[in-house]
């Protein structure tokens with residue numbers, strides 16, 4: 001299941017990079033971000049560096065921000081792990097903290113991803129001499145902008161770019177103002193994984209995370225529902241609900257009036273809302289099996305769950321999660337994600353940010 005494992009058979013430039021990191025870490029805690037396209041060998045490099053540093057008695061923290069192909073569970077979050085000794089795969093490293101992103105494709109969540117990485121790097125710096133940051137393979141277009149945002153916020157002492165000759169020059173130019181950049185070759189051993197292989201890797205990770213989960217009932221008057229336009233403003237009156245049902249031909253489950261109207265509905269007709277309308281309609285079916293995050297008082301994520309049922313009448317949600325009572329009692333928010341997934345790991349679909 002793990003693509004990247006510890007190997008000492010790495011190109012010579014990795015050994016030189018290690019020497020630089022060891023030397024620089026003697027001057028104070030060091031932040032190193034690893035960036036490159038998909039399957040360029042980022043996680044393999046991180047695993048090599050972490051193990052070699054640990055062997056030298058240097059304390060290491062890992063921030064895994066590859067939301068689509070996480071090594072440290074759960075998926076769809078950014079996670080901080082502190083390895084207490086050598087490891088063969090990053091997935092063995094126990095997590096210390098998470099930040100909820102809520103989707104496996106972070107393009108619309110660049111802000112959350114950058115903030116999550118920054119917060120976890122700050123925590124990692126208190127525990128380690130070197131913080132290693134793994135990132136998604138999304139390095140062109142918006143992906144490049146996301147890397148810039150991360151670099152601007154986190155200010156890594158060093159960013160390692162892994163790409164073929166000239167491939168990441170444009171990205172390097174964006175990063176230079178905020179971090180030192182070194183370029184590494186792509187290992188000849190690096191192997192491309194197909195979409196199907198990636199999906200299967202993700203499937204197994206979801207399945208592993210949700211193994212042994214149970215349903216918990218969440219009182220949304222105690223845990224604030226966030227990450228969505230729903231639940232803001234005053235609830236609609238019965239008359240208003242009646243008007244929406246009649247005019248649009250919807251079954252209306254709930255609605256709120258703030259600056260505009262937000263309505264949760266199921267379609268009976270095929271009425272389309274004009275763009276730029278102040279009415280925001282949420283499809284009830286998109287809420288089933290939606291990924292949600294349990295958020296603690298400091299804004300960090302305690303773990304994730306799958307929304308199985310939402311009862312607007314008494315503001316209760318049924319959520320499947322592996323988290324136990326002791327952890328859940330620290331939650332103050334239930335944050336809505338943008339991927340629908342089953343506990344078997346089957347992904348049912350991604351939602352656009354604006355859909356909820």
Ligand SMILES: Nc1ncnc2c1ncn2[C@@H]1O[C@H](COP(=O)(O)OP(=O)(O)OP(=O)(O)O)[C@@H](O)[C@H]1O
Nearest residue numbers: 003004038039040041042043044137187189190191
């Ligand atoms: N130095 C190496 N020696 C042997 N295999 C390698 C090496 N570098 C990469 N690989 C192999 O290439 C594949 C991709 O590597 P890896 O998973 O580290 O890339 P990545 O950039 O982290 O990918 P992703 O974008 O999916 O996160 C893996 O199967 C890995 O085992």
Ligand SMILES: [Mg+2]
Nearest residue numbers: 042043066069
């Ligand atoms: Mg990786």
